[in-house]
Amino acid sequence: PTPLKIAVIPGDGIGTEVMPHGLHCLRAAASAYNLSLQFTHYAFASCAYYLTHGTMLPADWKALLSTHDAIYFGAVGMPNQVPDHISAWGSLLRFRREYDQYVNLRPCRLMPGVPSPLSGKRAGDIDFVVVRENTEGEYSSIGGRIFAGTERETVVQETVMTRVGVDRILRYALELAKRRPRKHVTSATKSNGISITMPYWDERMDVLRAEPEFEDVRVDKFHIDILTAWMVLRPEQFDVVVGSNLFGDILSDLGPACTGTIGIAPSANINPEGRFPSLFEPVHGSAPDIAGKGIANPVGMIWAGQMLLEHFGFGEAAKGVLTAIENVLGRGEVGVLTPDMKGEGTTDTLGRAIEREI
Amino acid sequence: PTPLKIAVIPGDGIGTEVMPHGLHCLRAAASAYNLSLQFTHYAFASCAYYLTHGTMLPADWKALLSTHDAIYFGAVGMPNQVPDHISAWGSLLRFRREYDQYVNLRPCRLMPGVPSPLSGKRAGDIDFVVVRENTEGEYSSIGGRIFAGTERETVVQETVMTRVGVDRILRYALELAKRRPRKHVTSATKSNGISITMPYWDERMDVLRAEPEFEDVRVDKFHIDILTAWMVLRPEQFDVVVGSNLFGDILSDLGPACTGTIGIAPSANINPEGRFPSLFEPVHGSAPDIAGKGIANPVGMIWAGQMLLEHFGFGEAAKGVLTAIENVLGRGEVGVLTPDMKGEGTTDTLGRAIEREI
Ligand SMILES: CC(C)[C@H](C(=O)O)[C@@H](O)C(=O)O
Ligand SMILES: CC(C)[C@H](C(=O)O)[C@@H](O)C(=O)O
Numbered sequence: 001p002t003p004l005k006i007a008v009i010p011g012d013g014i015g016t017e018v019m020p021h022g023l024h025c026l027r028a029a030a031s032a033y034n035l036s037l038q039f040t041h042y043a044f045a046s047c048a049y050y051l052t053h054g055t056m057l058p059a060d061w062k063a064l065l066s067t068h069d070a071i072y073f074g075a076v077g078m079p080n081q082v083p084d085h086i087s088a089w090g091s092l093l094r095f096r097r098e099y100d101q102y103v104n105l106r107p108c109r110l111m112p113g114v115p116s117p118l119s120g121k122r123a124g125d126i127d128f129v130v131v132r133e134n135t136e137g138e139y140s141s142i143g144g145r146i147f148a149g150t151e152r153e154t155v156v157q158e159t160v161m162t163r164v165g166v167d168r169i170l171r172y173a174l175e176l177a178k179r180r181p182r183k184h185v186t187s188a189t190k191s192n193g194i195s196i197t198m199p200y201w202d203e204r205m206d207v208l209r210a211e212p213e214f215e216d217v218r219v220d221k222f223h224i225d226i227l228t229a230w231m232v233l234r235p236e237q238f239d240v241v242v243g244s245n246l247f248g249d250i251l252s253d254l255g256p257a258c259t260g261t262i263g264i265a266p267s268a269n270i271n272p273e274g275r276f277p278s279l280f281e282p283v284h285g286s287a288p289d290i291a292g293k294g295i296a297n298p299v300g301m302i303w304a305g306q307m308l309l310e311h312f313g314f315g316e317a318a319k320g321v322l323t324a325i326e327n328v329l330g331r332g333e334v335g336v337l338t339p340d341m342k343g344e345g346t347t348d349t350l351g352r353a354i355e356r357e358i
Numbered sequence: 359p360t361p362l363k364i365a366v367i368p369g370d371g372i373g374t375e376v377m378p379h380g381l382h383c384l385r386a387a388a389s390a391y392n393l394s395l396q397f398t399h400y401a402f403a404s405c406a407y408y409l410t411h412g413t414m415l416p417a418d419w420k421a422l423l424s425t426h427d428a429i430y431f432g433a434v435g436m437p438n439q440v441p442d443h444i445s446a447w448g449s450l451l452r453f454r455r456e457y458d459q460y461v462n463l464r465p466c467r468l469m470p471g472v473p474s475p476l477s478g479k480r481a482g483d484i485d486f487v488v489v490r491e492n493t494e495g496e497y498s499s500i501g502g503r504i505f506a507g508t509e510r511e512t513v514v515q516e517t518v519m520t521r522v523g524v525d526r527i528l529r530y531a532l533e534l535a536k537r538r539p540r541k542h543v544t545s546a547t548k549s550n551g552i553s554i555t556m557p558y559w560d561e562r563m564d565v566l567r568a569e570p571e572f573e574d575v576r577v578d579k580f581h582i583d584i585l586t587a588w589m590v591l592r593p594e595q596f597d598v599v600v601g602s603n604l605f606g607d608i609l610s611d612l613g614p615a616c617t618g619t620i621g622i623a624p625s626a627n628i629n630p631e632g633r634f635p636s637l638f639e640p641v642h643g644s645a646p647d648i649a650g651k652g653i654a655n656p657v658g659m660i661w662a663g664q665m666l667l668e669h670f671g672f673g674e675a676a677k678g679v680l681t682a683i684e685n686v687l688g689r690g691e692v693g694v695l696t697p698d699m700k701g702e703g704t705t706d707t708l709g710r711a712i713e714r715e716i
Contacts, residue, residue, distance in 0.1 A: 077550070084550035084581075085557055093551065117590050119477035143516070143554040153521035157554040158501070163511035192435070192442035193451065193607065196501040196515040199443055223442075225607045226643070229615035232475050232590060249551065249583045250608065257587035285584070 003038035004312055007068040007277065011046045011091070013286025014296035014347075015074025021351025022072065022301035025321060028358040029309060033317035040068070045091035047078035056090025062098065065277060070308050071095065073281040074301065079288060089141065092281070096134045099276035101269035102165065103172050104132035104248060105307070106283060108255035108265065112330035114341055116260050118232065123330075126259050128238035131176060132248020133169040134269055136160055137197070139245045161197050161244070166204045172272070173242035174214045180239060185209075187221040188243035188251060201244065228254055252283055261340040263297025264329075266304035268311060278311060280304040297338040298351040299325060324357035361396035362670055365426040365635070369404045369449070371644030372654035372705075373432025379709025380430065380659035383679060386716040387667060391675035398426070403449035405436035414448025420456065423635060428666050429453065431639040432659065437646060447499065450639070454492045457634035459627035460523065461530050462490035462606060463665070464641060466613035466623065470688035472699055474618050476590065481688075484617050486596035489534065490606020491527040492627055494518055495555070497603045519555050519602070524562045530630070531600035532572045538597060543567075545579040546601035546609060559602065586612055610641055619698040621655025622687075624662035626669060636669060638662040655696040656709040657683060682715035 006026075010019040023039065030037045042064065043049055050056050058064075065071060076091045077084060095101065110116055110126040143157035170187075177185045187205050191198035202221060209219045222230065224247050230237065231251065235258050243251055256265035265283035282300025290296055303325060310318035328336065328350070336353050337343025343350075364384075368377035381397065388395045400422065401407055408414050416422075423429060434449045435442060453459065468474055468484040476484075501515035528545075535543045545563050549556035560579060567577045580588065582605050588595065589609065593616050601609055614623035623641035640658025648654055661683060668676035686694065686708070694711050695701025701708075 083557065085553040088550040089553060115477075117477060118475050119473075139551050139553075141553050145554070145558070151521060155519050155555050155558040157517045157552060159515045159517065161513050163509060190604070190607075192446040193497050193604070194515060195443040195447060195497075195499050196503070197513050199441065200503070200513040225611035226620070228586060228608055228612040229620050232612065232615045233619075246548070246551070249548075250586055253583035254586040254590065254612075257590045261591075262584070262587050 001036050003036035004070070005038050005040070005068040006308070007065050007071045008039050008041045009045050009071060009073045011074040011076040011286060012048060012078050013075060013288050013291035014284070015076065015286050017291070017294065017296050017347050018282065018298040018301035018351075019074045021298035021347065021355070022305045024351060024355045025302045025324075025358055026305045026308075028355050029317045029321050032320060032358055033314065035314055035317055045073075046076060047082040047087050050082055050087065050090065056087060057094070068277050069312065071277050071279040072305065072308060073279050075282065075284060075286040077286040077288070093139060095279055096269055099271055099279070100135060101271045101276070101279055102133065102135045102168060103270040103272055104134040105268045105270060106130040106132065106248075106252035106255070106265060108252070108259055110259040111264065112326055113332035114260040114264070114329055116258065118235070118258055121235070126235045128235070128255065129176070129240055130248055130252040130255060131169065131173040131240060131242045132252060133165065133243070133245050135245070136162060136165040137245035159197050161200055163204070166201055167208065170205050170208050170242060173240050174208060174217055174219075177217045177240040178214065182239040183217045184239035185217060185219045186227070186238055186241045187219065188224050188227050188241065188247040189221050190224045190247075192223060224250070227251070231255060231258055256283060261297060262300070263338065263340045264299035264303060266300055266307050268304070268307040270311065280308040280311075294346045294348065295339050296347050297340050298347050299329070299354070302351070302354055321358055324354050328353045328357050359394050361394035362428065363396050363398070363426040364666070365423050365429045366397050366399045367403050367429060367431045369432040369434040369644060370406060370436050371433060371646055371649035372642070373434065373644050375649070375652065375654050375705050376640065376656040376659035376709075377432045379656035379705065379713070380663045382709065382713045383660045383682075383716055384663045384666075386713050387675045387679050390678060390716055391672065393672055393675055403431075404434060405440040405445050408440055408445065408448065414445060415452070426635050427670065429635050429637040430663065430666060431637050433640065433642060433644040435644040435646070451497060453637055454627055457629055457637070458493060459629045459634070459637055460491065460493045460526060461628040461630055462492040462610075463626045463628060464488040464490065464606075464610035464613070464623060466610070466617055468617040469622065470684055471690035472618040472622070472687055474616065476593070476616055479593070484593045486593070486613065487534070487598055488606055488610040488613060489527065489531040489598060489600045490610060491523065491601070491603050492606075493603070494520060494523045495603035517555050519558055521562070524559055525566065528563050528566050528600060531598050532566060532575055532577075535575045535598040536572065540597040541574055542576045542597035544585070544596055544599045545577065546582050546585050546599065546605040547579050548582045548605075550581060582608070585609070589613060589616055614641060619655060620658070621696065621698045622657035622661060624658055624665050626662070626665040628669065638666040638669075652704045652706065653697050654705050655698050656705050657687070657712070660709070660712055678716055682712050685715050686711045
């Protein structure tokens with residue numbers, strides 16, 4: 001069969017530490033399930049590259065990456081050397097925008113063996129997916145500064161939402177919910193305080209949910225402030241949670257924290273039409289505080305690989321990888337798990353254990 | 359002594375149910391500590407008023423309220439009858455803006471006897487205060503809609519931050535931290551994704567923290583996504599948390615949720631210069647889902663009264679009220695506590711118990 005072409009971008013910090021384990025596991029899945037995966041490594045889209053080249057991406061990045069079906073991405077950021085918005089907008093956010101990866105899917109599940117910070121929650125109690133709008137909204141970069149350097153100094157930044165952009169993400173969430181047993185969508189809003197864009201978001205949701213095909217989908221909406229509170233107080237209630245670029249960003253760090261660690265959460269940045277490569281990455285960042293110590297949790301990276309397999313229709317293999325993750329975590333071996341899961345293991349012990357299990 | 363003049367605005371929903379207990383407790387404190395408090399009730403700034411008058415506030419609201427030292431406010435909102443942004447902008451948000459109540463202080467403390475949803479946390483483990491910018495930022499209401507009703511429909515809303523607005527709230531947070539034992543400020547940002555206003559916020563923080571008077575204050579910053587995660591995973595680390603209007607809003611619902619219930623959290627909307635009345639309210643909203651059942655938690659309302667006393671220099675009385683709240687909660691009587699605290703009591707049993715204790 002023609003191989004699935006995957007661009008590999010480890011990025012910075014723990015991105016470079018967890019990537020090898022993501023690749024080991026994908027290779028293990030390829031041989032166990034007889035898939036043909038072809039990996040090409042790129043050093044750009046990292047701060048390391050920026051510090052040498054003065055730019056995050058080479059001029060021909062698009063020509064290079066567009067030949068691939070998917071991008072397998074580690075993490076980006078060296079906050080002490082490169083301002084965060086330079087590194088983010090020169091890599092991840094640029095890919096999302098230019099490759100129109102408008103759906104950001106972030107499953108959030110309490111896994112067996114992983115202690116939740118929430119008391120009394122057990123594996124299975126928390127199982128939802130955040131559907132994040134990934135191209136517009138609060139992340140517009142339009143705006144500027146006036147009266148710079150004076151007492152009147154003022155900065156303005158615009159949030160932009162389009163009918164096309166809002167409708168397609170809400171529709172994606174509704175369609176996803178329709179296929180899930182609980183058929184429930186929670187929409188994150190803040191239409192009481194943010195009085196133009198957020199009421200528009202609610203308005204479009206009201207239009208779309210009224211379509212006959214979504215008749216059996218239950219929809220409710222919460223303002224983002226109280227929604228974060230419910231995520232801690234009663235996470236069982238969520239099935240599909242849909243939010244704007246910023247709200248989806250927040251909820252998809254908070255949700256995984258409630259399941260014990262953001263180290264295990266994966267993220268798929270999807271261009272559903274398949275016109276451009278989709279990108280798969282862990283939710284965690286480059287984590288400079290623990291970089292270089294060999295203790296980063298590789299599960300987010302591995303699980304992102306699992307989402308990649310799933311996305312391209314390799315359901316069996318994807319299931320195999322997820323089961324391997326669950327089995328290893330479920331055994332709860334202190335010597336295997338990384339410190340963020342209260343273990344005493346390393347990136348290597350945990351990554352290898354999952355690879356063997358596949 | 360000249361009495362402290364307090365405008366009482368119960369608002370809607372559970373606002374009207376918890377307000378009587380807030381008043382009982384303030385009266386109890388006034389008699390126990392020999393204070394002179396004078397209350398005037400206003401029915402406006404509620405959706406009930408709006409439904410009769412077609413406006414949230416009468417034309418002369420400012421003349422009426424400006425004669426008071428403080429506004430003691432319940433909660434506003436009837437989402438099924440009045441759009442949320444109409445009710446909010448016609449009351450709370452308008453007061454904050456027109457009375458320049460630019461500091462929103464929201465203490466967040468795990469109280470004795472209140473079960474936290476976070477496992478293993480005990481009273482005292484969580485004890486921080488959110489300092490929220492309360493007049494600008496994401497809550498600007500500037501923007502609009504273009505190409506309405508067409509496929510090209512687009513909405514735009516501006517976030518506006520001024521040097522004056524950002525500096526005064528960051529300075530307030532730094533000064534507050536300086537007076538607290540841990541002397542620690544956490545600044546909420548999102549400068550990696552929101553690339554104009556948030557880097558500006560960080561830039562001003564870097565300027566202010568470098569002032570000699572803040573030498574002994576430790577400052578760190580987190581992006582809002584990971585900050586919400588840390589609030590669940592390691593809330594002990596926070597002392598003073600400063601955020602923009604939106605980020606402060608989110609953190610001050612999430613924080614209290616981590617301490618067991620948002621029903622107990624208070625909020626002080628302060629005009630530090632005292633040119634205008636300050637406003638004291640519970641963090642919770644009108645809660646239409648439980649309104650009319652008599653089970654709303656009155657502690658947020660009572661604690662808001664405590665902040666009012668504290669703000670006007672009645673430290674003894676404030677201490678008395680806080681101790682009364684702690685004592686009653688600490689006894690953990692199931693028949694007294696409201697259902698949100700896993701009790702079987704009512705607004706009345708809990709409110710009366712605290713009143714008696716004062
Ligand atoms: C009612 C609403 C507009 C308000 C806000 O967002 O500020 C509320 O959530 C609060 O926190 O006081
Ligand atoms: C790096 C940063 C800009 C990014 C975001 O905010 O989208 C990250 O937090 C994420 O969630 O992928």
